[in-house]
Amino acid sequence: MIDHSLPKTYDFKATEQRIYQWWNDHGYFKPTNDPNLPGFDPMRKPFVISIPPPNVTGELHLGHAMFVSMEDLMIRYHRMKGVPTLWVPGADHAGIATQLQIEKALAREGTSREAIGREKFLSRTWQWKEKYGGIITQQIRRLGASCDWERERFTLDNGLSHAVREAFVRLYEKGLIYRGPRLINWSPGLKTAVSDLEVEYSEEPGTLYFFKYVLADSPQEYLPVATTRPETILGDTAVAVHPEDSRYQQFIGRNVIVPILGRQIPVIADEYVDREFGGGALKVTPGHDPNDYEIAMRHDLPIISILDEAARVNQNGGKFQGQDRFEARNNLWEEMRAAGLTLKEQPYTLNIPRSQRGGEIVEPMISTQWFVRIQPLAEAALQAVRDGRIRIVPERFTKVYYNWLENIQDWCISRQLWWGHRIPVWYCAECGGMTSARQDPTSCSHCNSTHIEQDPDVLDTWFSSGLWPFSTLGWPDETPDLNYYYPTTMMETGYDILFFWVARMIMFGLEFTGQVPFSTVYLHGLIRDEHGRKMSKTYGNVIDPLTVMDELGTDALRFTLLVGSTPGNDLNLSIKKVEANRNFANKIWNAGRYVISALDQAPVDPVLDPRWTLPDSWIWARLQTLIRDVERLFQTYQYGEAGRQIYDFFWSDYADWYVEIAKLQLAEGGDRAFYTAYTLVQVLDLSLRMLHPFTPFVTEEIWGHLKRACQAHSPRLAPGNGWPEALILAPWPEPRDSDGWEGTKVSEFSLVQDIVRAVRNLRAEKNVQPGKRIPAIITSEAHAETLRSQSKVIASLAQIDLNSLTIAERLPSKPKGHIALVVGAVEIYLPLAGLVNNSEERTRLEKDLAEVNSQIQRLQTLLTGQFTGKAPPAVVQKEQDKLSQYQGTAEKLRSQLAALDR
Numbered sequence: 001m002i003d004h005s006l007p008k009t010y011d012f013k014a015t016e017q018r019i020y021q022w023w024n025d026h027g028y029f030k031p032t033n034d035p036n037l038p039g040f041d042p043m044r045k046p047f048v049i050s051i052p053p054p055n056v057t058g059e060l061h062l063g064h065a066m067f068v069s070m071e072d073l074m075i076r077y078h079r080m081k082g083v084p085t086l087w088v089p090g091a092d093h094a095g096i097a098t099q100l101q102i103e104k105a106l107a108r109e110g111t112s113r114e115a116i117g118r119e120k121f122l123s124r125t126w127q128w129k130e131k132y133g134g135i136i137t138q139q140i141r142r143l144g145a146s147c148d149w150e151r152e153r154f155t156l157d158n159g160l161s162h163a164v165r166e167a168f169v170r171l172y173e174k175g176l177i178y179r180g181p182r183l184i185n186w187s188p189g190l191k192t193a194v195s196d197l198e199v200e201y202s203e204e205p206g207t208l209y210f211f212k213y214v215l216a217d218s219p220q221e222y223l224p225v226a227t228t229r230p231e232t233i234l235g236d237t238a239v240a241v242h243p244e245d246s247r248y249q250q251f252i253g254r255n256v257i258v259p260i261l262g263r264q265i266p267v268i269a270d271e272y273v274d275r276e277f278g279g280g281a282l283k284v285t286p287g288h289d290p291n292d293y294e295i296a297m298r299h300d301l302p303i304i305s306i307l308d309e310a311a312r313v314n315q316n317g318g319k320f321q322g323q324d325r326f327e328a329r330n331n332l333w334e335e336m337r338a339a340g341l342t343l344k345e346q347p348y349t350l351n352i353p354r355s356q357r358g359g360e361i362v363e364p365m366i367s368t369q370w371f372v373r374i375q376p377l378a379e380a381a382l383q384a385v386r387d388g389r390i391r392i393v394p395e396r397f398t399k400v401y402y403n404w405l406e407n408i409q410d411w412c413i414s415r416q417l418w419w420g421h422r423i424p425v426w427y428c429a430e431c432g433g434m435t436s437a438r439q440d441p442t443s444c445s446h447c448n449s450t451h452i453e454q455d456p457d458v459l460d461t462w463f464s465s466g467l468w469p470f471s472t473l474g475w476p477d478e479t480p481d482l483n484y485y486y487p488t489t490m491m492e493t494g495y496d497i498l499f500f501w502v503a504r505m506i507m508f509g510l511e512f513t514g515q516v517p518f519s520t521v522y523l524h525g526l527i528r529d530e531h532g533r534k535m536s537k538t539y540g541n542v543i544d545p546l547t548v549m550d551e552l553g554t555d556a557l558r559f560t561l562l563v564g565s566t567p568g569n570d571l572n573l574s575i576k577k578v579e580a581n582r583n584f585a586n587k588i589w590n591a592g593r594y595v596i597s598a599l600d601q602a603p604v605d606p607v608l609d610p611r612w613t614l615p616d617s618w619i620w621a622r623l624q625t626l627i628r629d630v631e632r633l634f635q636t637y638q639y640g641e642a643g644r645q646i647y648d649f650f651w652s653d654y655a656d657w658y659v660e661i662a663k664l665q666l667a668e669g670g671d672r673a674f675y676t677a678y679t680l681v682q683v684l685d686l687s688l689r690m691l692h693p694f695t696p697f698v699t700e701e702i703w704g705h706l707k708r709a710c711q712a713h714s715p716r717l718a719p720g721n722g723w724p725e726a727l728i729l730a731p732w733p734e735p736r737d738s739d740g741w742e743g744t745k746v747s748e749f750s751l752v753q754d755i756v757r758a759v760r761n762l763r764a765e766k767n768v769q770p771g772k773r774i775p776a777i778i779t780s781e782a783h784a785e786t787l788r789s790q791s792k793v794i795a796s797l798a799q800i801d802l803n804s805l806t807i808a809e810r811l812p813s814k815p816k817g818h819i820a821l822v823v824g825a826v827e828i829y830l831p832l833a834g835l836v837n838n839s840e841e842r843t844r845l846e847k848d849l850a851e852v853n854s855q856i857q858r859l860q861t862l863l864t865g866q867f868t869g870k871a872p873p874a875v876v877q878k879e880q881d882k883l884s885q886y887q888g889t890a891e892k893l894r895s896q897l898a899a900l901d902r
């Protein structure tokens with residue numbers, strides 16, 4: 001006997017972890033064609049993804065859930081296609097984020113990194129990593145990620161550190177890395193350079209200060225200048241006007257006096273100046289503004305830095321030395337006011353750059369840092385996309401990529417941190433030379449002195465993650481993995497990271513391996529809340545994927561993310577959608593339970609060859625169309641649309657229609673029952689295979705039960721190539737051309753569906769008791785024959801009394817007291833007049849109408865009151881929509897009441 005005691009609803013809590021463990025224990029996540037094992041075939045082309053490494057400090061958020069779901073879908077699909085598949089997992093050491101974590105812990109203990117020193121700090125950080133570094137990858141496992149965990153990497157592990165050293169030294173030797181003073185983003189709180197990625201801009205109220213730049217040779221004359229940061233006046237090295245500005249022609253080439261400090265600086269002409277801003281004259285502070293820095297380069301102006309690393313005024317600020325930047329701002333302005341140099345102040349909205357980690361205002365500062373000369377690398381990276389070696393999906397991001405790389409600036413790669421890859425350069429105390437080497441040197445490469453000291457800074461985290469696709473496969477060593485799996489196939493990530501990461505991998509891949517690191521870049525959209533707002537702690541609208549998985553299951557979350565996504569477009573997520581997909585997981589489960597229980601009604605072997613019914617043929621034809629469509633959609637990266645089509649097929653065609661009809665067919669017993677069970681099993685098996693990459697857990701679990709039940713019942717129920725070991729390895733349904741018969745069967749069955757729907761709608765509209773069987777007359781010149789063969793199906797699904805169902809080519813006259821429905825070339829007559837009690841119906845309709853009218857009244861009062869002016873437009877619109885819906889319902893109710901009077 002088969003055990004049919006499957007739980008009534010899908011128990012994801014009892015399933016997910018067990019199934020994941022089972023997959024992993026059986027080695028299903030490992031590639032089928034491994035270059036390190038015997039029997040390896042180098043001619044088989046693999047499908048390879050390197051995971052975008054999450055920060056080791058990270059807590060799973062929806063962005064992770066999105067990329068893991070999408071990449072796992074791609075990996076599972078290719079694995080089922082029989083392609084050797086490798087998904088390399090790992091994590092990023094996340095310089096600043098991790099260092100801050102440890103610094104906070106030290107602060108709680110009343111100490112600091114400076115107090116315990118570099119060595120102790122690093123060993124403390126490694127301890128932290130060993131203890132907590134696995135959390136994020138565990139959370140990624142919960143999403144079902146079928147990564148090869150034996151190939152897991154960490155950006156600071158030995159192999160990757162070796163790769164980073166090799167990459168740095170090669171660039172250094174080629175002259176593509178240099179050290180020098182440049183304007184960078186400085187975080188005074190963290191006391192390090194930060195990348196553009198680590199800076200967030202926020203609009204904040206501020207002040208625009210207008211003041212006088214007095215001419216050195218004529219104290220009565222001045223140029224009116226405006227600034228939002230008066231303290232930077234201390235670092236001004238010129239005042240610029242537009243070369244065509246008639247107001248200021250006479251000033252160009254003369255000198256003006258820096259307020260309070262008394263330094264003389266020139267008035268220059270530069271087309272960058274916006275004549276409309278302030279008074280049309282621009283103070284130039286190249287040491288603290290990127291645009292002014294560019295002007296200074298063009299005019300060969302001196303660059304004065306006025307702030308120290310804590311953003312206090314330095315020795316260049318005269319009497320303001322030692323003051324904090326904001327303190328100096330007020331003090332300088334007050335002194336200028338006293339000296340009669342100020343004009344006015346006005347409120348002004350500022351775009352303030354704040355450090356993503358520390359939150360303090362980031363200061364553009366001149367600082368001596370290490371840079372990568374990016375131009376030659378960018379050229380190659382542009383070419384690789386232009387000539388099609390790399391394809392970006394969706395295509396519109398190609399333009400954004402070109403634009404960014406064409407305007408790229410040299411990349412500041414040094415960070416004043418301790419946690420990271422230390423810069424492999426040693427400075428000589430005797431000759432001042434620099435030594436960079438693959439092995440730590442013991443002496444200066446120029447003078448052999450042993451008085452050398454390593455640069456204290458570390459490399460930007462993006463330097464190591466830029467090497468990720470090949471460093472994780474063993475580069476710079478010529479490992480079997482590198483030879484076979486590189487270049488990788490797919491780089492899947494959010495579009496927000498196209499430049500910071502993707503472009504850098506392309507540049508480094510081409511520079512170090514001579515090959516593109518991947519052939520396709522697939523960019524998914526960002527996840528917003530149900531109203532399209534960014535999810536943020538401030539709004540309180542953040543959805544935690546771990547909670548969602550706890551409450552609704554991983555499959556429901558995955559399906560929602562995957563089906564809601566289209567390449568490059570943002571996705572609005574609501575818990576309601578996830579709940580709907582939890583219901584879908586249950587639908588899959590229940591369909592499986594039904595099919596398993598239905599096997600008992602089928603004989604072990606049929607007597608004759610199959611004679612398929614119209615519904616058998618129809619569901620098979622629909623399935624084949626679906627397989628073809630899904631294949632086409634997958635080939636064009638339209639995974640979301642593929643998921644929606646499989647969902648519709650499964651829920652509607654299979655579960656709502658075919659399973660209902662199968663119940664009738666099974667009841668006939670004999671061969672009919674066998675072939676019905678056979679069709680139920682085959683269609684379910686193939687549907688589960690297509691659903692597997694979307695909802696891996698519920699499909700694997702129910703498929704396993706199905707397989708065992710079928711094996712126990714009859715060998716004849718097995719798929720053509722037998723039952724695979726596991727669904728995760730089951731061959732993907734291959735599309736095949738249609739045989740020619742499908743079109744007729746599909747249109748015949750569609751007619752049956754249209755008739756059933758029409759009768760059901762009318763029954764609902766007329767409030768006919770569910771389950772009450774009614775008589776019906778159906779006429780059709782062209783289809784009577786087909787419809788007669790389906791009379792049992794129609795009667796059963798439309799709840800028509802089979803004995804009172806007449807199907808005819810035509811009628812001598814229209815039947816009296818019937819409601820007539822028209823479905824294409826078919827007419828349906830239902831004697832519903834007698835089934836509806838007019839006075840009961842009137843009472844019901846009038847009661848409904850009264851309720852609806854009171855809602856209309858309420859909303860009309862609301863919408864004409866103060867609410868409309870005060871509430872956010874989206875909320876007002878929602879109430880407005882409700883009102884129109886109620887008005888539509890009232891209209892229908894009134895016309896039904898009018899019909900009763902006739």
Ligand SMILES: [Zn+2]
Pocket residue numbers: 428429430431432433444445446447448449
């Ligand atoms: Zn030396």
